[in-house]
Amino acid sequence: MTTPVPPDSRPPLVRLRDVHLSFGATEVLKGVDLDVRSGEALSIIGPSGSGKSTILRCINGLIAPQRGEIHVAGTALHQLTREADRLALRKRIGFVFQQFNLFPHLSVLENIAIAPVRILGHPRDEVERHARDLLDRVRLSGKERAYPGELSGGQQQRVAIARALAMRPELVLFDEVTSALDPETVGEVLAVIRDLIRDGLTSVLVTHEMRFAEEISDVVVFTEGGRIVAQGPPDAIFHTNDNPRVTAFITGLGNREPANTGTEGRAR
Amino acid sequence: MADPLLLDLVKTAKSYGINVGFLTSPHERDIWLEGFRTTLTLVATMIPVSLAAGMALAAALTARQRWLALPARVFVELTRNTPTLVQLSCAFLGLNMLISQSLGGAGQNPFGAFFWVVLVVGLHGAAYHAEALRAGIEAVPDTTLEAARALGFNRLEILRWVELPLALRIALPTIVNNLVTLVKLTTVGSAVAVGEITYASIMIWTQRDNVVELMVVILVFFSAINLVVSQIGLWLERRLAVPGLGVRS
Ligand SMILES: Nc1ncnc2c1ncn2[C@@H]1O[C@H](COP(=O)(O)OP(=O)(O)OP(=O)(O)O)[C@@H](O)[C@H]1O
Numbered sequence: 001m002t003t004p005v006p007p008d009s010r011p012p013l014v015r016l017r018d019v020h021l022s023f024g025a026t027e028v029l030k031g032v033d034l035d036v037r038s039g040e041a042l043s044i045i046g047p048s049g050s051g052k053s054t055i056l057r058c059i060n061g062l063i064a065p066q067r068g069e070i071h072v073a074g075t076a077l078h079q080l081t082r083e084a085d086r087l088a089l090r091k092r093i094g095f096v097f098q099q100f101n102l103f104p105h106l107s108v109l110e111n112i113a114i115a116p117v118r119i120l121g122h123p124r125d126e127v128e129r130h131a132r133d134l135l136d137r138v139r140l141s142g143k144e145r146a147y148p149g150e151l152s153g154g155q156q157q158r159v160a161i162a163r164a165l166a167m168r169p170e171l172v173l174f175d176e177v178t179s180a181l182d183p184e185t186v187g188e189v190l191a192v193i194r195d196l197i198r199d200g201l202t203s204v205l206v207t208h209e210m211r212f213a214e215e216i217s218d219v220v221v222f223t224e225g226g227r228i229v230a231q232g233p234p235d236a237i238f239h240t241n242d243n244p245r246v247t248a249f250i251t252g253l254g255n256r257e258p259a260n261t262g263t264e265g266r267a268r
Numbered sequence: 269m270a271d272p273l274l275l276d277l278v279k280t281a282k283s284y285g286i287n288v289g290f291l292t293s294p295h296e297r298d299i300w301l302e303g304f305r306t307t308l309t310l311v312a313t314m315i316p317v318s319l320a321a322g323m324a325l326a327a328a329l330t331a332r333q334r335w336l337a338l339p340a341r342v343f344v345e346l347t348r349n350t351p352t353l354v355q356l357s358c359a360f361l362g363l364n365m366l367i368s369q370s371l372g373g374a375g376q377n378p379f380g381a382f383f384w385v386v387l388v389v390g391l392h393g394a395a396y397h398a399e400a401l402r403a404g405i406e407a408v409p410d411t412t413l414e415a416a417r418a419l420g421f422n423r424l425e426i427l428r429w430v431e432l433p434l435a436l437r438i439a440l441p442t443i444v445n446n447l448v449t450l451v452k453l454t455t456v457g458s459a460v461a462v463g464e465i466t467y468a469s470i471m472i473w474t475q476r477d478n479v480v481e482l483m484v485v486i487l488v489f490f491s492a493i494n495l496v497v498s499q500i501g502l503w504l505e506r507r508l509a510v511p512g513l514g515v516r517s
């Protein structure tokens with residue numbers, strides 16, 4: 001009926017402009033600009049302490065920057081003053097953490113169902129049906145009644161992904177979701193995320209898995225010292241970039257993979 | 269009125285040197301039976317009151333708002349550090365009197381001695397529950413709370429669905445301990461003439477020479493109540509046990 005809008009003229013789902021954030025005297029973000037479009041996967045790479053997690057926490061309003069603009073899904077987050085409004089926005093954004101952070105006293109099914117049932121007030125039977133579908137999607141059918149303490153790290157992380165998806169979020173933020181996993185279980189989690197992104201999930205991923213980032217991202221940004229120092233399509237960042245810091249970081253990590261001890265190349 | 273079977277029992281007991289003659293007096297027997305009933309009613313109301321107030325107090329103690337946390341802290345310290353008997357006297361003789369006066373006479377005052385015992389002793393238990401729960405709430409890792417916040421839980425929803433369930437599991441053994449103490453504390457009711465079992469027994473044994481007999485009954489009675497309380501506690505502990513969480517897994 002209407003003429004299709006060229007994708008790039010639509011407003012981005014996430015838009016950060018000149019975001020500055022300090023913890024006390026420590027300046028953590030020093031003017032971050034970022035756009036994430038619907039259906040896009042954006043990866044953030046960069047050294048430890050460069051502000052990657054802080055950017056994700058700003059996007060879902062867990063922390064508020066002192067300066068700058070944040071628009072998420074049509075909401076001007078930086079203008080919200082009431083916690084209730086921030087909560088309303090957070091319900092539409094999924095967050096998956098490095099340490100899974102499941103609720104230890106709830107079964108797998110309850111972990112997934114609790115927020116839609118108790119926070120959104122959706123009918124339990126409908127939510128549980130959706131939860132079972134999601135468990136199937138993260139390849140954990142049959143684990144409904146298990147408790148987090150009975151699952152491997154990789155399994156817990158897949159439950160955490162299902163828990164985020166149960167809210168039917170418009171955007172999911174992944175913060176180094178494989179960094180706490182054994183090398184053998186990293187693959188199973190990445191496979192799940194890869195499927196979700198192929199199915200059109202909008203996501204921002206902080207990751208140290210360079211090959212994965214290159215494979216699944218539409219855009220890769222490189223952060224250092226609270227700034228975005230390079231961004232572009234994966235090919236431009238990983239192969240044709242002319243920024244020596246980016247190259248050093250990528251090859252530094254690349255050299256350590258895959259046989260080495262840690263999955264992260266962090267230097268403090 | 270006296271049942272022949274009862275008369276028989278009293279006689280047999282007497283031949284063994286046990287004096288339960290008061291059972292043949294309907295009046296004394298009623299006081300005594302009412303004593304059991306009153307103690308059980310006290311226990312049955314005080315336990316839920318103490319638990320509900322304990323949770324509310326724990327929530328206030330861990331609240332970020334100072335106007336909530338500070339009064340809760342003052343209340344807990346006052347309650348824990350002063351004798352319950354004195355608190356009860358202050359409430360019943362002082363507060364209750366003031367209420368009566370302001371309402372225009374004791375006849376207008378809806379609160380009786382029973383109410384004040386439940387309130388004072390229940391809140392005393394609540395202070396102890398609150399401290400146990402507070403420790404449990406503070407043991408919940410920040411990362412778990414952040415996950416809840418990221419899902420859109422507000423402060424109260426976090427308390428209800430995350431902090432309290434986890435804190436309860438940690439605090440349950442201590443709470444059961446508190447409840448056992450609370451059951452025994454119902455006997456302070458005798459100080460304000462609530463006819464619970466010790467009050468009833470005192471009334472009877474001052475008329476007759478049967479202190480030992482009634483004492484033994486009181487001891488057995490309280491042991492039985494507390495056996496039930498601690499068994500329910502153990503059963504709850506097992507029911508709430510979660511693999512990979514806490515001691516019992
Ligand atoms: N709540 C906080 N209070 C004080 N300083 C903080 C806080 N959170 C983060 N920081 C500091 O902000 C800086 C950026 O932290 P952030 O977690 O965003 O880094 P990161 O890029 O995610 O690093 P990593 O790869 O180690 O996760 C760090 O120097 C960190 O110590």
Ligand SMILES: [Mg+2]
Pocket residue numbers: 052053054175176
């Ligand atoms: Mg981080």
